[in-house]
Amino acid sequence: xxxxxxxxxxxxxxxxxxxxxxxxxxxxxxxxxxxxxxxxxxxxxxxxxxxxxxxxxxxxxxxxxxxxxxxxxxxxxxxxxxxxxxxxxxxxxxxxxxxxxxxxxxxxxxxxxx
Amino acid sequence: xxxxxxxxxxxxxxxxxxxxxxxxxxxxxxxxxxxxxxxxxxxxxxxxxxxxxxxxxxxxxxxxxxxxxxxxxxxxxxxxxxxxxxxxxxxxxxxxxxxxxxxxxxxxxxxxxxx
Numbered sequence: 001x002x003x004x005x006x007x008x009x010x011x012x013x014x015x016x017x018x019x020x021x022x023x024x025x026x027x028x029x030x031x032x033x034x035x036x037x038x039x040x041x042x043x044x045x046x047x048x049x050x051x052x053x054x055x056x057x058x059x060x061x062x063x064x065x066x067x068x069x070x071x072x073x074x075x076x077x078x079x080x081x082x083x084x085x086x087x088x089x090x091x092x093x094x095x096x097x098x099x100x101x102x103x104x105x106x107x108x109x110x111x112x113x114x
Numbered sequence: 115x116x117x118x119x120x121x122x123x124x125x126x127x128x129x130x131x132x133x134x135x136x137x138x139x140x141x142x143x144x145x146x147x148x149x150x151x152x153x154x155x156x157x158x159x160x161x162x163x164x165x166x167x168x169x170x171x172x173x174x175x176x177x178x179x180x181x182x183x184x185x186x187x188x189x190x191x192x193x194x195x196x197x198x199x200x201x202x203x204x205x206x207x208x209x210x211x212x213x214x215x216x217x218x219x220x221x222x223x224x225x226x227x228x229x
Contacts, residue, residue: 043206
């Protein structure tokens with residue numbers, strides 16, 4: 001079955017530091033890949049997505065590239081801010097058939113200090 | 115446009131009690147779903163619905179019941195609560211249900227504790 005593995009947290013950075021959160025996946029076929037963000041006390045929000053190999057998703061300064069050869073979708077940001085403190089989830093969904101289900105990683109807590 | 119709303123925000127139950135978690139959306143979305151979030155496990159799909167009158171099981175459906183009588187509402191019923199159902203519950207909706215093409219909108223969650 002499908003699965004998502006993302007780096008264990010928590011991750012603590014200083015403001016303006018570079019961020020990488022690793023994510024690898026196992027799936028049959030060619031899934032779509034997502035990063036969701038959960039700010040304290042809120043539900044999940046879609047941060048970015050990529051639906052085919054070599055696509056780059058980007059939003060709010062965050063980027064992730066769909067790497068089929070390494071089955072990875074690592075999240076990066078060049079300069080984090082305190083407001084980026086949140087839990088980040090990598091996820092995938094199948095692209096064919098009844099593809100309603102999102103398979104999530106365990107989440108990575110990011111704390112950014114001023 | 116309120117998006118996806120969930121009530122209550124917090125709930126404490128005793129083992130064996132029943133209750134209903136409410137979820138509503140005002141975006142005219144056909145697809146709605148329920149996830150539970152447990153520490154160190156990410157989110158897991160409980161039940162989903164692709165339209166009024168149609169529901170199906172997700173990954174972890176045991177102990178939960180759903181119905182979809184209107185497009186707007188998708189309540190989740192706990193028939194006889196157990197401590198293993200202590201979790202944070204999220205409702206989500208989207209236009210078609212395909213995450214590849216449609217953004218899934220999540221509610222703010224209900225934190226449930228079963229003693």
